[in-house]
Amino acid sequence: MxxxxxxxxxxxxxxxxxxxxxxxxxxxxxxxxAGKSTLLSVAAGLVRPDAGSxxxxxxxxxxxxxxxxxxxxxxxxxxxxxxxxxxxxxxLSVLDNVAFGPRSAGASRAESRETAxxxxxxxxxxxxxxxxxxxxxxxxxxRVAVARALAASPELLLLDEPxxxxxxxxxxxxxxxxxxxxxxxxxxxxxxxxxxxxxxxxRVIVMDKGRIVEEGATREVFRRPRxxxxxxxxxxNLMAGTVxxxxxxxxxxxxxxxLHVAGHLDDEAEPGEPGVAAFPPSAVSIFLDAAHGSPRxxxxxxxxxxxxxxxxxxxxxxxxxxxxxxxxxxxxxxEPGSRVYFVVKATAVQVYAA
Amino acid sequence: MNFSGIPRWVYGLAAVGGxxxxxxxxxxxxxxxxxxxxPLVTSDSSxxxxxxxxxxxxxxxxxxxxxxxPLALVLARRPFRGQRLLRAxxxxxxVLPPxxxxxxxxxxxxxxxxxxxxxxxxxxxxxxxxxxxxLAQTFVALPFLVVSLExxxxxxxxxYEAVAATLGARPxxxxxxxxxxxxxxxxxSGAVLSFxxxxxxxxxxxxxxxxxxxxxxxLPLEIYLQRETDADAAVALSLVLVAVAVIxxxxxxxxxxxxxxxxxxxx
Numbered sequence: 001m002x003x004x005x006x007x008x009x010x011x012x013x014x015x016x017x018x019x020x021x022x023x024x025x026x027x028x029x030x031x032x033x034a035g036k037s038t039l040l041s042v043a044a045g046l047v048r049p050d051a052g053s054x055x056x057x058x059x060x061x062x063x064x065x066x067x068x069x070x071x072x073x074x075x076x077x078x079x080x081x082x083x084x085x086x087x088x089x090x091x092l093s094v095l096d097n098v099a100f101g102p103r104s105a106g107a108s109r110a111e112s113r114e115t116a117x118x119x120x121x122x123x124x125x126x127x128x129x130x131x132x133x134x135x136x137x138x139x140x141x142x143r144v145a146v147a148r149a150l151a152a153s154p155e156l157l158l159l160d161e162p163x164x165x166x167x168x169x170x171x172x173x174x175x176x177x178x179x180x181x182x183x184x185x186x187x188x189x190x191x192x193x194x195x196x197x198x199x200x201x202x203r204v205i206v207m208d209k210g211r212i213v214e215e216g217a218t219r220e221v222f223r224r225p226r227x228x229x230x231x232x233x234x235x236x237n238l239m240a241g242t243v244x245x246x247x248x249x250x251x252x253x254x255x256x257x258x259l260h261v262a263g264h265l266d267d268e269a270e271p272g273e274p275g276v277a278a279f280p281p282s283a284v285s286i287f288l289d290a291a292h293g294s295p296r297x298x299x300x301x302x303x304x305x306x307x308x309x310x311x312x313x314x315x316x317x318x319x320x321x322x323x324x325x326x327x328x329x330x331x332x333x334x335e336p337g338s339r340v341y342f343v344v345k346a347t348a349v350q351v352y353a354a
Numbered sequence: 355m356n357f358s359g360i361p362r363w364v365y366g367l368a369a370v371g372g373x374x375x376x377x378x379x380x381x382x383x384x385x386x387x388x389x390x391x392x393p394l395v396t397s398d399s400s401x402x403x404x405x406x407x408x409x410x411x412x413x414x415x416x417x418x419x420x421x422x423x424p425l426a427l428v429l430a431r432r433p434f435r436g437q438r439l440l441r442a443x444x445x446x447x448x449v450l451p452p453x454x455x456x457x458x459x460x461x462x463x464x465x466x467x468x469x470x471x472x473x474x475x476x477x478x479x480x481x482x483x484x485x486x487x488x489l490a491q492t493f494v495a496l497p498f499l500v501v502s503l504e505x506x507x508x509x510x511x512x513x514y515e516a517v518a519a520t521l522g523a524r525p526x527x528x529x530x531x532x533x534x535x536x537x538x539x540x541x542x543s544g545a546v547l548s549f550x551x552x553x554x555x556x557x558x559x560x561x562x563x564x565x566x567x568x569x570x571x572x573l574p575l576e577i578y579l580q581r582e583t584d585a586d587a588a589v590a591l592s593l594v595l596v597a598v599a600v601i602x603x604x605x606x607x608x609x610x611x612x613x614x615x616x617x618x619x620x621x
Contacts, residue, residue, distance in 0.1 A: 044520050074519035081520040087513055091535040100531070104523035152521045 003156055003186060005061070007042045007052035013210040014038050014049075020156070025187045027201035027218065030229055035210040036190045040158045043188065044081045045074035056155050075104070080154035084165045086145035088133035094144050095120070095129040101152025119147035123177055139170025143177060150181060157187040163196065175199060194222065194233045206230050226276055226354050228319060236278045237320050240354060243275035248351050250277070255318035261297050263349030274354040283348035284322035286315060286332060287341045297349065299342045303334055317342065379596060386593055387586040394590040402568050403576035404594065410484065410572060411552035414491035418548040421492075422499035423534070423541070429500070430507035448497045455493050456561025463489065463562075486563035487570050491552035498551055499544035506540025507533075546606035550599055 003020040014035040020026055028036045041047040043054065045061065048071070054061035061077055063070040080101070088097045098116035099109075107115065120126045123143045133141055142162060149157060162178065163171045179199050182189075191197055197204050197218050206214040206227045214227040225231040231238035239261060241250035246265070252258040261277045269275050290298055301317035308314070312323040315334060322342055334340065387394070394400065429441050447455055463480040464470045473480060480486050514536060518528045534541065556574040563570040565579065573595055581588040 044516075046516050046519070073525075074516075075522050075524055077520070078522075079520060081517060083513075083517070087517045089514060089518075089532055089536070091538075100518065100523070101521040104518075104521060104527055148521065154520075158520075 003054075003056050005039075005043055005052070005054040007039070007049040007054065009035075009038055009042065009047060009049045009210075011050075012038045014042075015210055016207070016212055018205065018212065020186055020188070023184045023186060024203065025182050025185070025189060025201050027197040027204040028188060028190045028207060029192070029197060029204055029233065030207035030213075034207040036207055037160055038210075039207070040081065040160055040188060040190065043156065044079045044158055045072065045077050046081075059155075078153075078155040079158055080149035080152045080156075081158045082145055082149045082160065082162050084161045086133070086138075086141035088136075088141055088144055088148070090133050092133075093129065094125070094131050094133065094136070097133065097144060098148045098151050100148060105152070115151050116147070119151040120144070122150070122181070123147045137170070139166050139173060142166060142170070142174055146174070146177060146181065155186065157182070157185055159187060159189040161190050161192065164192065197233075198222070204230075224350075224352055225278065231278065236280050237284070239277045239320075241275065241277070243269045243271050243273050243351060243353070245271050247346070247349070248275055248277040253318075255301065256299060259299070261349060261351070262346035263297075263351040264347060266350065266352035268353050269351050270353065275351055276354050277349050277351045279344050279349045281314060281321040281323040282312075283344050284320075284324075285343045286322055286324055286328070286334070287343055288332060290341055297344050297346060301340060301342050303336055303338045303340060305336060306334060382589060382592060382596075385585075385589050387590070390586055391590050391593075394584075394587045395594055397587070399567060399576060400587070400591055400594075403571055403573045403591075406484070406487070406568065406571065407553055407573040410487045410491060411549050413488045414495055414552045415545055415549040417488065417492045418496050418499045418552075419541070419545055422496055422503060422544065422548075425496075426500050426503035426507055427529075427533075430504045431512065444500050445497045447494050448501075452490075452494055452555065452557030452559075453561050456490060456558035459486070459490060459493060459558065459562040481562060482564045482566065482570060484563075484569055487559055487572060490558035490562045491555045494555055494558055495548035495551040498547040499541075502544030502547060503537060503540050506537040506544075509540075510536050543606050546602055550602050553595070553598060553602070 002022060004018070006017045008015045012035060016035070016039055018026075018039075028039065030036050038047060042049050043061070049062070049064065051064050053063040053065055056078065059072065059078070060070050061072050061079075088094070089100065092100070095113060095116050098119055099112040102112035102115045103109065117126070117129065120129055123146050125140055125143050125147065128136060128140060128144070133144070136144065142165075146162070159178075163174055166174060175196065178189075182200055189196065189200055191200075201218050204215065204218050204221050205212050206221070206229050208227065208229060214221060214225070214230055221230050222234040225234045225236065225238060228238055239248065239250045241248045241258070241261070243265070244260065247260060247262040249260055250256065250258055263277050263279075287298075290300070299320065301320060303315055303317050305316040306313055306329065307316070309323060313326055313329045315322045315324060315329070317340075320342055332340070425444060429437060429444070460467065460481060462468045462470065463473070463486065465474055465479070465481060467481075470480065480489065510533075514532050515528050518532045519525075523531065554574060555572070556578070559570065559572060560575060565571045565575045571579070573591060577588050577591045577595070580591065
């Protein structure tokens with residue numbers, strides 16, 4: 001009993017292959033336009049891919065490869081979708097919204113309302129059962145939407161940034177609720193929040209430009225990110241390149257030429273193999289002149305942005321970031337466009353296989 | 355006072371526009387022979403015509419709903435080749451002279467018509483029957499329902515339908531329990547407009563259905579006929595028709611339609 005999907009959507013440049021275990025929750029991370037929502041729509045049957053196949057347990061969701069084409073319509077898939085907005089049916093009461101799934105599956109009015117009451121109690125919104133969705137707050141409505149999705153007893157729950165439309169007070173409540181109801185369930189959850197991934201997911205995948213660029217256990221991905229996006233979420237600087245005896249030879253990019261980064265090699269990092277060098281912004285110092293003497297790394301960069309970050313100033317130069325004190329920033333006279341050197345000690349740089 | 359942003363002279367023209375509609379109605383009311391009003395409007399022929407008008411208008415409104423909902427769905431939802439052309443043809447009766455519509459119907463359902471010949475063989479005769487009245491009214495009233503409903507469907511979007519599908523609802527269930535209830539205000543105002551248009555239909559009816567008392571002579575036809583012989587009766591019946599129209603339109607525009615999308619979706 002597992003879920004597997006393999007799909008290509010040419011119009012949206014999506015090409016993804018993904019499997020989920022029996023009771024596994026996987027978080028999908030990635031920049032806007034990476035194809036995360038499209039992947040969920042394909043799984044739900046709302047978007048038809050150009051090629052690929054998908055199975056959920058014994059059921060074939062679609063198989064567009066080879067001669068006999070199979071396409072299971074959305075209502076027969078058992079894949080409930082929960083979006084950013086609750087999308088509760090405005091003309092039905094809260095109770096009938098939650099009863100909608102069981103009723104559609106053929107249960108009687110009384111049975112389906114019984115099921116609805118169970119799930120309303122489960123998500124702690126029983127007192128609103130007689131109300132219309134227009135009378136609920138955003139957080140309450142989203143909890144009702146969770147109950148409605150669960151009442152349909154889906155084999156696979158698809159959540160598309162369920163917390164992103166909620167205010168900062170409602171989000172933690174819903175996150176706790178999801179942690180409770182997702183345990184022991186199979187779910188895919190799109191999120192932009194590290195906290196969601198850490199709390200709710202067993203595993204994360206990072207998507208970029210329609211492809212999966214990184215996947216692994218949640219803690220491992222944030223401890224040793226291999227993609228620029230995951231590194232950004234984990235709050236570390238990441239440079240990709242080829243592992244050398246004592247560090248990494250970076251690939252040239254728009255901002256920096258290929259250069260050598262001295263660092264501490266991980267056990268699994270093999271010289272000659274692709275790898276990444278990671279270091280926290282707090283380990284970076286800024287100098288106006290090139291620093292000399294190893295074991296320091298010195299990167300000539302142009303500052304793109306300065307922004308407050310806690311009690312520090314975060315100085316950004318392309319993909320790299322440095323955290324320095326406000327007084328140091330004032331002393332150096334930094335502003336966007338300034339040409340400076342980001343300097344980091346070799347001992348602060350971790351080099352590991354990509 | 356809130357700033358309106360309307361130049362003063364616009365109010366002047368708006369007043370002229372309002373008077374242009376109201377003045378003829380007032381002139382007609384001034385001509386009503388009140389002493390004879392009740393006997394005139396309760397005469398046999400008047401009551402027969404009014405009854406026929408209400409019955410046929412109700413039937414054609416029902417037919418508009420049955421045919422208009424599918425048409426509006428097809429036009430509003432998924433784009434396809436020829437969609438613009440289909441929309442143009444569906445809306446054609448709005449700008450077509452009703453007499454022309456009547457002639458077209460005659461050549462379709464009349465004895466020698468496209469479908470009429472086969473129907474005649476099957477023993478069904480449509481032209482110059484009450485059925486013909488309903489068809490003529492449906493022909494001219496259908497676009498009102500389609501336009502109104504298509505707009506409502508486009509505004510509502512199909513995200514709720516997508517959610518309903520993932521919750522396990524079959525397409526027919528979605529239509530019945532989600533789509534139609536969500537556009538009910540648009541459907542209702544479209545149906546009211548169709549009813550009003552059916553009630554006032556004259557040209558297509560006269561051409562395609564004729565003017566047989568109790569069978570095809572609706573209130574507008576009766577008024578036109580009475581005008582030749584008894585002006586007082588024509589005016590009295592006209593007032594009845596105005597009253598019915600005012601009631602119907604008043605019921606549907608009692609309050610401005612608020613969008614039936616909850617605040618959470620708009621936020």
